[in-house]
Amino acid sequence: MDLKGYFKRIGFSGLYDKADLDTLRTIHKLHVMTIPFENLSLHSGGKNTMDLKVIYEKIVCEHRGGWCCENNLLFSWVLKEMGYTFTTLGGKVFSRVKNDYSTMDCHLINMVEIEGKSYITDVSFGTSSQIWWPLEIIADKDQPQPPGVFRLLNDGDRWMLEITGRKPLIQNEALANSRLAEKFGTHPMYSFSLTPRAVDHFLETSEYLQTSPESLFLLKSICSLQTPTGYRALIGWTYSEVTFNPEEDRDVYELRNIPDSEIEAILKDKFSVTLGKKVTAINKKDTAFGVLNLLV
Numbered sequence: 001m002d003l004k005g006y007f008k009r010i011g012f013s014g015l016y017d018k019a020d021l022d023t024l025r026t027i028h029k030l031h032v033m034t035i036p037f038e039n040l041s042l043h044s045g046g047k048n049t050m051d052l053k054v055i056y057e058k059i060v061c062e063h064r065g066g067w068c069c070e071n072n073l074l075f076s077w078v079l080k081e082m083g084y085t086f087t088t089l090g091g092k093v094f095s096r097v098k099n100d101y102s103t104m105d106c107h108l109i110n111m112v113e114i115e116g117k118s119y120i121t122d123v124s125f126g127t128s129s130q131i132w133w134p135l136e137i138i139a140d141k142d143q144p145q146p147p148g149v150f151r152l153l154n155d156g157d158r159w160m161l162e163i164t165g166r167k168p169l170i171q172n173e174a175l176a177n178s179r180l181a182e183k184f185g186t187h188p189m190y191s192f193s194l195t196p197r198a199v200d201h202f203l204e205t206s207e208y209l210q211t212s213p214e215s216l217f218l219l220k221s222i223c224s225l226q227t228p229t230g231y232r233a234l235i236g237w238t239y240s241e242v243t244f245n246p247e248e249d250r251d252v253y254e255l256r257n258i259p260d261s262e263i264e265a266i267l268k269d270k271f272s273v274t275l276g277k278k279v280t281a282i283n284k285k286d287t288a289f290g291v292l293n294l295l296v
C-alpha cells in the first residue's frame with residue numbers, strides 16, 4: 001500500500017509535510033469528489049471485506065468506491081500514514097422510517113485531533129448528507145457546508161449529528177417518490193460515542209448488512225459521488241444529477257430512469273467505475289430499515 005498511489009487516485013498533488021487542518025480539509029474533499037459511495041459488489045456477485053489490503057486494491061488500484069467500512073477504513077490508514085492523531089469510532093445511523101437510531105454501530109467514522117480541537121472525518125455517508133470537510137466536535141454550532149447545515153448535539157457520552165437540508169425541486173415529477181419529495185428540513189444522521197473502536201467491532205455488522213434481506217444495502221443498489229455543484233447518484237435504475245442551490249433554498253433534482261443496458265455506461269461515464277461484472281440493479285422501498293433491527 002502506498003500513500004502516493006492514494007494521492008494519485010484522489011488527484012492530490014500538494015505538500016503533506018504537516019498534518020494540519022488545511023491539508024485534512026483538502027484530502028477529505030478530494031476523496032468525496034473522486035471516490036464514490038457505492039455497494040455495487042453486493043449486486044454483482046461479490047462481497048465487501050474489512051481487509052485493508054483488499055480495500056486498498058479495490059478503491060485505489062481498481063478505481064472502485066465502497067461503503068463506510070471500506071472508505072473510512074482506508075481513510076484511517078491515510079490519516080495514520082500522514083501522521084494525524086486519530087481514533088476510529090462507531091456510529092448508529094438514524095432511520096426516518098423508524099424515527100430511531102440503529103441498535104448497533106453500523107457506521108465507521110474517524111475522529112482527528114489537531115491543535116487541541118477534535119474533528120469528525122467521514123468520507124462515506126453518501127448522497128445528500130455527505131460532509132465535504134471535517135466537522136469540529138463542538139455542540140450546538142451550525143457548520144454550513146454545500147450539502148446543508150450540519151450540527152452536532154451532545155447528550156452526556158453521546159454525540160448526535162444532524163443536517164438541515166433544502167427542499168428538493170424535482171424536475172421529473174413522475175419519478176419523485178413521496179419520501180424523496182419530503183426530504184428536507186432538519187433530520188438526524190447518526191449518533192456516536194468517543195469510545196475507540198477497532199476493526200473487529202464492525203465485523204458482525206458488516207456481515208449482517210450484506211446478508212440480511214432487510215438490509216438497506218441489499219434493498220438498493222447505490223452509487224453516489226459528490227460533484228463541485230452537488231452530487232450525482234444511481235439508485236436502482238434512477239440516475240440523478242443534483243445541483244445545490246442554497247441561494248434559493250431549493251436543490252434541483254434532475255431524475256431519469258435508465259434501462260439495464262445503460263447501467264454499465266452510466267457507471268463508467270458518470271462515476272468512472274468499471275466493474276467487469278454485470279450489476280443487477282435493485283431499488284426496493286425501505287419500509288423497516290434493516291440496520292435498525294441489527295442483531296437484537
Ligand SMILES: CC(C)(COP(=O)(O)OP(=O)(O)OC[C@H]1O[C@@H](n2cnc3c(N)ncnc32)[C@H](O)[C@@H]1OP(=O)(O)O)[C@@H](O)C(=O)NCCC(=O)NCCS
Pocket residue numbers: 067068069093096106107124125126127128177179180183216220222233235238239240242255284285286
Ligand atoms: C440510498 C439512500 C438514498 C437511501 O437512504 P434512506 O435513508 O433510506 O432514504 P432517504 O431519506 O435518503 O431517501 C428517501 C427516498 O428517496 C430516494 N432517494 C434519495 N435520494 C435520491 C436521489 N438522489 N435520486 C433518486 N432517489 C433518491 C431513496 O431511494 C428513498 O426511496 P424509498 O422511499 O423508495 O426507499 C442514501 O441516503 C443512503 O445510502 N443512505 C444510507 C447511508 C448510510 O447508512 N451510510 C452509513 C453506512 S455505509
